[in-house]
Amino acid sequence: MDLVSTRRLHCCLILLVLLVISVSGCQRDAASGSPTPADTEKAANQDSTGRQPVSEGESRQSDSKADIEAADQAIDTSEEEPAMRPATKGDLRPEANWPPETSGEYPINAYRNYTESGDLSQIRKHGKLRILVDISNTDSLHREATQQDIELSEAKRMAEHIGLEPVVLYAHNFDQLVPLLEAGKGDIIANNMVVTDARKQEVDFSIPTANTELVLVSRNNVKPVTESTDYKGKTLEVTKGTAYEALAREFVKKHPGLKLKVSETNYVELVINVSEGHLDFTIVENQVYNLVSQFKDNLIQNHIFPDERQMAWAIRKNSPELLEAVNDFVRHSKLTRTIDRSVGDLEEIRERGYIRVLTRNHPGTYYMWKGRIMGYEYELAQAFAKEQKLRLEIIVAPTHQDLLTMIRDGKADIAASLLSATERRDNSGMDFGRAYMREKVVVVGRDDDKIDSLEELAGRTIYVRKSANHYDIAMELKKKVPDVKIELAPEELNIQQVLDKVADKEYDLAIADDVSVKLEHSWRKNIDELIDLHVDDNVYGWMVRENNPELLKAVNKFFDKKSTQKKMAVLYTKYFDAPKRTRPEINELNADGTISPFDKFVKKYADEYDFDWRLVVAQMFQESTFNPKAKSWVGARGLMQVMPDTGKQVGEKNLFDPETSVRAGLKYLEWLHRKFEDKDISPENMMWFTLASYNAGLGHVYDAQDLAEEKGWDRRVWFDNVEKAMLLLSEKKYYEKARYGYARGQEPYDYVRKIQARYRTYVALLEDYKRRSDIETGYLLDYLYPEFLKAAHRATDIPFPGNT
Numbered sequence: 001m002d003l004v005s006t007r008r009l010h011c012c013l014i015l016l017v018l019l020v021i022s023v024s025g026c027q028r029d030a031a032s033g034s035p036t037p038a039d040t041e042k043a044a045n046q047d048s049t050g051r052q053p054v055s056e057g058e059s060r061q062s063d064s065k066a067d068i069e070a071a072d073q074a075i076d077t078s079e080e081e082p083a084m085r086p087a088t089k090g091d092l093r094p095e096a097n098w099p100p101e102t103s104g105e106y107p108i109n110a111y112r113n114y115t116e117s118g119d120l121s122q123i124r125k126h127g128k129l130r131i132l133v134d135i136s137n138t139d140s141l142h143r144e145a146t147q148q149d150i151e152l153s154e155a156k157r158m159a160e161h162i163g164l165e166p167v168v169l170y171a172h173n174f175d176q177l178v179p180l181l182e183a184g185k186g187d188i189i190a191n192n193m194v195v196t197d198a199r200k201q202e203v204d205f206s207i208p209t210a211n212t213e214l215v216l217v218s219r220n221n222v223k224p225v226t227e228s229t230d231y232k233g234k235t236l237e238v239t240k241g242t243a244y245e246a247l248a249r250e251f252v253k254k255h256p257g258l259k260l261k262v263s264e265t266n267y268v269e270l271v272i273n274v275s276e277g278h279l280d281f282t283i284v285e286n287q288v289y290n291l292v293s294q295f296k297d298n299l300i301q302n303h304i305f306p307d308e309r310q311m312a313w314a315i316r317k318n319s320p321e322l323l324e325a326v327n328d329f330v331r332h333s334k335l336t337r338t339i340d341r342s343v344g345d346l347e348e349i350r351e352r353g354y355i356r357v358l359t360r361n362h363p364g365t366y367y368m369w370k371g372r373i374m375g376y377e378y379e380l381a382q383a384f385a386k387e388q389k390l391r392l393e394i395i396v397a398p399t400h401q402d403l404l405t406m407i408r409d410g411k412a413d414i415a416a417s418l419l420s421a422t423e424r425r426d427n428s429g430m431d432f433g434r435a436y437m438r439e440k441v442v443v444v445g446r447d448d449d450k451i452d453s454l455e456e457l458a459g460r461t462i463y464v465r466k467s468a469n470h471y472d473i474a475m476e477l478k479k480k481v482p483d484v485k486i487e488l489a490p491e492e493l494n495i496q497q498v499l500d501k502v503a504d505k506e507y508d509l510a511i512a513d514d515v516s517v518k519l520e521h522s523w524r525k526n527i528d529e530l531i532d533l534h535v536d537d538n539v540y541g542w543m544v545r546e547n548n549p550e551l552l553k554a555v556n557k558f559f560d561k562k563s564t565q566k567k568m569a570v571l572y573t574k575y576f577d578a579p580k581r582t583r584p585e586i587n588e589l590n591a592d593g594t595i596s597p598f599d600k601f602v603k604k605y606a607d608e609y610d611f612d613w614r615l616v617v618a619q620m621f622q623e624s625t626f627n628p629k630a631k632s633w634v635g636a637r638g639l640m641q642v643m644p645d646t647g648k649q650v651g652e653k654n655l656f657d658p659e660t661s662v663r664a665g666l667k668y669l670e671w672l673h674r675k676f677e678d679k680d681i682s683p684e685n686m687m688w689f690t691l692a693s694y695n696a697g698l699g700h701v702y703d704a705q706d707l708a709e710e711k712g713w714d715r716r717v718w719f720d721n722v723e724k725a726m727l728l729l730s731e732k733k734y735y736e737k738a739r740y741g742y743a744r745g746q747e748p749y750d751y752v753r754k755i756q757a758r759y760r761t762y763v764a765l766l767e768d769y770k771r772r773s774d775i776e777t778g779y780l781l782d783y784l785y786p787e788f789l790k791a792a793h794r795a796t797d798i799p800f801p802g803n804t
Contacts, residue, residue: 108169108171114126128166128167131156131166132186132187133170134191152168162329173264174242175239181315188313189314194214194310210310210311219274222302233257234280235281238262238270238282248283335759341410342413346548358397359377359381364576376575380436388554395411403415404543407544407545414542420513421537421539431546432541433543446527449528454480463488463508463510498510498512595766606666615755623640624639624640628657641665672690672698680716696744703739704725704745723749728745730745
């Protein structure tokens with residue numbers, strides 16, 4: 001049966017299934033009947049969750065138990081009832097068009113739940129990780145870039161990381177989350193939960209995912225509260241079951257006349273109520289205040305409560321396996337990810353000190369070769385960041401479609417991935433910078449084929465993906481040549497794979513940009529450009545949000561500079577006109593996940609001393625560029641540049657031997673790492689302090705911590721805090737007072753930043769190889785890659801970044 005017939009058969013089957021579902025749904029609706037006046041009256045007396053109003057004195061335990069039982073009853077229907085269905089008007093979040101088969105997100109009463117209160121080994125038997133979230137926390141905000149989105153995204157990644165399918169379950173309210181977890185109706189709570197001593201009695205917490213402060217919120221026309229403030233007639237309302245409740249009770253005791261109201265109204269809605277004048281005060285954590293302030297500009301932090309709080313994920317007590325898996329992921333995520341969302345313009349970017357450039361992993365844009373980071377777009381992005389005096393943060397987009405969505409959602413600032421400037425993207429809230437490359441669009445066939453005119457395309461078949469801009473070009477071509485056949489290539493193929501199928505005679509013809517053919521020619525010669533389609537407006541540009549005019553202006557200025565234009569000419573020759581046989585080399589180099597010639601030693605000892613082997617490889621490159629015979633001017637030796645005296649201290653002598661050097665370096669790292677334990681320093685900052693100490697010496701890092709505290713900076717945070725103090729230790733007025741004296745502060749400052757950037761690059765590129773392992777020939781194979789993820793990627797478009 002041919003491809004068209006198969007597709008038609010599939011469509012018929014789908015239509016038949018939908019018809020059956022529609023009929024059965026109508027029968028259930030008819031059987032249920034219309035609501036009676038009594039039902040209507042009862043509904044009017046219920047709150048938004050469908051329950052009777054609760055008095056302030058009722059216990060949380062009994063209330064939440066009723067919620068759980070109601071959720072169970074809501075899905076315990078006949079066998080004909082679907083186990084997982086879209087929400088209806090009677091469900092939570094009715095405005096959402098819940099597509100459970102694609103989103104994996106359900107209202108708690110729209111999911112056929114099960115009870116599982118065991119540890120990770122028991123959870124694995126179900127193949128799912130149920131992530132509990134407060135429904136209002138997501139729906140109350142009228143922006144896409146919410147902290148809850150970030151936490152959910154990370155929780156889903158964590159589930160996939162441990163080989164489980166993520167399922168998000170939206171509870172009625174915040175106060176229901178812990179009881180649902182304890183009852184075995186969920187496996188983890190990912191809800192910006194503040195860690196408190198009281199909660200530690202109920203659940204176990206992961207390593208902190210973020211720090212925050214609790215703030216008293218009022219309208220901006222309210223004077224700052226003092227002990228003499230008259231609170232008569234004023235109300236402070238907080239959400240029941242939150243960390244804000246206990247703090248509010250203490251605050252009310254100290255301020256007579258202030259009325260306290262504890263309700264189930266979500267804390268985000270309470271902040272909105274304050275803004276709209278329906279409430280005087282509420283207490284929330286700082287991130288919630290910042291998010292609401294994005295669309296309500298009449299709020300102030302009237303009072304900031306002392307002591308920084310930590311937020312974390314919650315799991316059931318007595319689940320050590322799951323806790324260890326979660327903690328491992330959080331450490332990895334915080335070391336490797338920049339997950340904060342921001343849609344700010346250039347001024348805000350400069351304030352944070354780094355720019356996030358989004359790209360794809362490909363020899364034409366950004367890739368790794370023998371441990372070195374390369375790519376046309378990468379080198380341009382480096383130059384732009386340097387010009388702006390910003391640190392470059394590269395983010396690899398999982399799919400081509402993510403280039404637009406991740407920019408739109410504030411996960412990155414610039415998309416630089418040989419991206420065509422199209423009207424469709426421009427109409428999606430994006431702007432393109434100055435065009436820096438113009439490539440012709442051609443019909444591609446085998447090298448023994450020949451086409452001299454458009455008319456000769458009649459009767460031929462051209463394969464394109466519907467998501468690509470080549471689809472639009474193909475539709476215009478069909479108007480000129482009605483007899484040409486346009487077939488849709490599977491969305492999971494990228495342009496390279498489409499061209500591969502042409503070369504292998506599976507496809508007749510394809511449409512591609514000239515640069516794609518050049519890259520293909522770097523490793524195979526049996527395809528060729530058959531005819532130019534004369535598409536005059538096919539240009540590449542960097543893409544930014546349309547509400548970032550200053551960033552766009554800076555991008556345009558960068559590409560207008562003569563120095564940039566000279567650099568682009570050199571880079572074009574380097575990567576496109578005369579490329580090495582990069583694709584086979586990259587594939588071969590990374591086919592088994594190696595990123596250096598010494599990975600086996602690093603993995604062996606990194607595992608023994610509990611370090612991320614990729615971080616150690618990044619450090620090794622910084623120390624010796626993988627030269628085992630390297631020797632510094634001060635006498636440091638080998639791959640890890642260990643000093644002979646240090647080698648003796650850790651029991652190692654022959655430091656030019658690769659395995660010995662790695663082992664010595666890891667022993668020393670582990671010794672340094674323990675010096676920062678029990679000092680209230682987060683795991684990722686412990687790693688940065690350890691690296692700084694490896695480079696500059698432990699004493700100088702201690703001096704920098706003391707100086708940072710003296711300057712009012714956080715002694716527990718390396719970036720933008722202690723690293724700034726380290727720079728000052730090269731100035732006489734500071735090092736004269738330091739216990740360990742003068743330090744070349746710029747060196748550890750650069751050292752840690754370069755290792756962090758390289759480490760993140762290694763992780764991002766290796767993860768991208770893994771994502772594409774089953775659909776890109778020769779890329780990294782991961783024998784632990786979950787089967788359900790492979791199936792998901794087969795249904796996901798992962799196109800080549802250059803032409804769509």
